[in-house]
Amino acid sequence: MRFPELPKKKINSRTYNQYVAPLKSILEFTPELKSRGHRPLKLKFEDQLNALIYFHLQEFDSCRDLIQDLDENEFAKQCIAPEGGISLSSFSEAINNRGLEQLQFVFNELSKKAAKLLPKKFEALGDLVAIDGSLIDACLTMYWADYKTNARKAKGHFGFNINQGVPSKIYLTDGNGAERPFVSTILSPGQTGIMDRGYQCHNDFDRLQKEGKSFVCRIRESTTITELEKITTPSNKSFIFLDAKVLLGTRKVNQTETPVRVVGYKIEDTKYYIATDRFDITAEQVAEIYKLRWNIESFFKWWKKHLKVYHLIARSEYGLMTQVLGGLISYLLMAIYCHEMFNEKVTIKRIRSLRKIIFNELTGTTSPIDDETFFKEHPTSYAQT
Numbered sequence: 001m002r003f004p005e006l007p008k009k010k011i012n013s014r015t016y017n018q019y020v021a022p023l024k025s026i027l028e029f030t031p032e033l034k035s036r037g038h039r040p041l042k043l044k045f046e047d048q049l050n051a052l053i054y055f056h057l058q059e060f061d062s063c064r065d066l067i068q069d070l071d072e073n074e075f076a077k078q079c080i081a082p083e084g085g086i087s088l089s090s091f092s093e094a095i096n097n098r099g100l101e102q103l104q105f106v107f108n109e110l111s112k113k114a115a116k117l118l119p120k121k122f123e124a125l126g127d128l129v130a131i132d133g134s135l136i137d138a139c140l141t142m143y144w145a146d147y148k149t150n151a152r153k154a155k156g157h158f159g160f161n162i163n164q165g166v167p168s169k170i171y172l173t174d175g176n177g178a179e180r181p182f183v184s185t186i187l188s189p190g191q192t193g194i195m196d197r198g199y200q201c202h203n204d205f206d207r208l209q210k211e212g213k214s215f216v217c218r219i220r221e222s223t224t225i226t227e228l229e230k231i232t233t234p235s236n237k238s239f240i241f242l243d244a245k246v247l248l249g250t251r252k253v254n255q256t257e258t259p260v261r262v263v264g265y266k267i268e269d270t271k272y273y274i275a276t277d278r279f280d281i282t283a284e285q286v287a288e289i290y291k292l293r294w295n296i297e298s299f300f301k302w303w304k305k306h307l308k309v310y311h312l313i314a315r316s317e318y319g320l321m322t323q324v325l326g327g328l329i330s331y332l333l334m335a336i337y338c339h340e341m342f343n344e345k346v347t348i349k350r351i352r353s354l355r356k357i358i359f360n361e362l363t364g365t366t367s368p369i370d371d372e373t374f375f376k377e378h379p380t381s382y383a384q385t
Contacts, residue, residue: 012079015357019337020053023329026109030102043094045102047082051091052103052326053333054080056307057355063313067091075362096319103325110332111161111168118164118339125281125289126214128162129169130194130296131186133179136310136320144317147175154320155179159186160296162194165345166335167299167328172321180204187213192278194293200275202249202256209258209277216276216289219262223273224250228259232283240265243283248275263287303331306348 033045043051051066054076060066067088070081077085122128138145138152147153153175161168169186180201187193189212200219208215226247234240242264249255263274263286274290281289304310309327314320331346338350 013075013358013361015354015361016079019057019333019354020050022110022113022333022336023049023106026106026113029109030105033099033102041094041098042090043082043086043098045099047080047086048094048099048322049103049106049326049329050080051086052323053330055313056309056327056330057351059306059308061308061311063092063095064088066313092314092319095314095322096316100318100322100325103322103329107170107325107329107332110329111166114166114332114336115161115164115168117336118166120163121165122163122292125192125285125292126278127191128194128289128292129187129191130160130162130293131158131179131183131199132160132196132293132296132300133157133177134300134304135175136324138175138320139312139315142315145174151175154317156324157182157186158296158300159193160299162292162295164335165295165299166332170324170328172317172324183215184208184211184213189213192216192289194289196293202254205248205260205275205277206257214277216274216278216286218290219248219273219275221271221273223248224255225262226251226255231261231279234283238284239267240283240287241271242273245279261286302346302348303327306351307331 027046030045033041033048035041051070055066058069060069067086070076071085134156135147136154136156138147138154140150140152142152142154145152145154155173155175155177157171157173157177157179158167159169160166171182171185180199183193183195183199183204184207187208192214193208193216195215195217197218197220199217200223205215205217228245228247230244232240232243234243240263242262244262245259246262247256247259248262258277260275260277261279263276263283265272265274265283265287272287272290274286276286278286278289307327307330309324312320312323314323334346334351334354337354338344338346342350344350
């Protein structure tokens with residue numbers, strides 16, 4: 001979406017300022033980005049952050065498209081681009097070499113702020129964090145992104161806050177990077193990690209319990225289970241067919257040291273076996289928690305499709321991480337904006353509304369209230385297109 005050519009006067013967008021307002025208090029404490037030489041920075045950190053947020057909000061297709069808009073669009077020139085503008089080469093050099101520490105700080109602090117502002121939808125089930133990896137297509141010149149002989153991919157390892165519906169942690173590796181080592185790092189004591197079968201590791205289950213971190217993880221049906229005691233006896237009408245305190249694995253080979261709970265249930269023709277250390281909830285709640293893991297899959301799908309996050313504007317591992325963090329920060333801002341304006345989760349209709357409101361403010365064709373009132377009267381569901 002291109003903004004129209006406007007007279008060269010001081011212009012601003014109240015709505016855009018409102019959208020990025022949660023960053024104001026965070027930027028006051030963000031570590032300073034310093035020049036590595038004697039020359040001053042052409043792109044300060046605030047300019048870099050603004051450009052990344054603008055890139056994702058406006059769904060540009062490439063870095064070249066962004067730089068052209070920063071050069072030709074009067075709003076972008078005045079409110080987004082650094083004073084004097086920025087060339088494609090200077091922007092690419094900055095993205096691939098500077099600002100990662102600052103972006104990580106902003107993401108972490110904004111994630112904490114979102115967790116306080118947004119309502120907790122599943123509070124009765126605890127502090128839930130879905131954990132999963134997402135592959136990012138890379139070009140063949142990205143040699144660090146090892147995957148297959150004729151393919152390059154990177155992998156993001158994400159923690160997703162289920163209660164507030166926002167990302168909370170991110171780590172980046174090559175496409176073959178193992179996922180299990182990040183579980184303990186993503187989780188904090190008191191949190192419950194929700195994971196699929198690929199994360200099953202009996203040593204990790206023991207370690208997480210020692211660290212005070214809980215888990216709800218689907219395990220393979222072929223897993224050896226030594227039943228110690230039944231927790232509940234499922235009825236014939238229940239979809240639960242197993243609820244027991246057990247040891248997982250083979251004795252003296254890979255058996256868990258600390259007992260865990262296994263809940264088995266059947267949906268249509270598929271059996272699910274869920275291992276957890278949560279003895280404080282019912283078997284049905286264990287099944288409900290595992291079902292919530294799909295929320296992170298919905299997030300990946302929406303995030304990739306609507307924010308152009310994986311349209312690469314960087315080729316180095318450093319640069320790709322800055323781009324991904326920029327996309328996560330943009331999503332957190334959208335989540336806060338949608339909650340404060342509409343008391344809803346992020347939807348593409350709300351984001352299109354946001355773009356339209358900013359457009360209308362700059363052209364003077366209508367007031368922001370008109371658009372906001374209209375969309376308040378037409379509620380939508382999460383991640384709806």
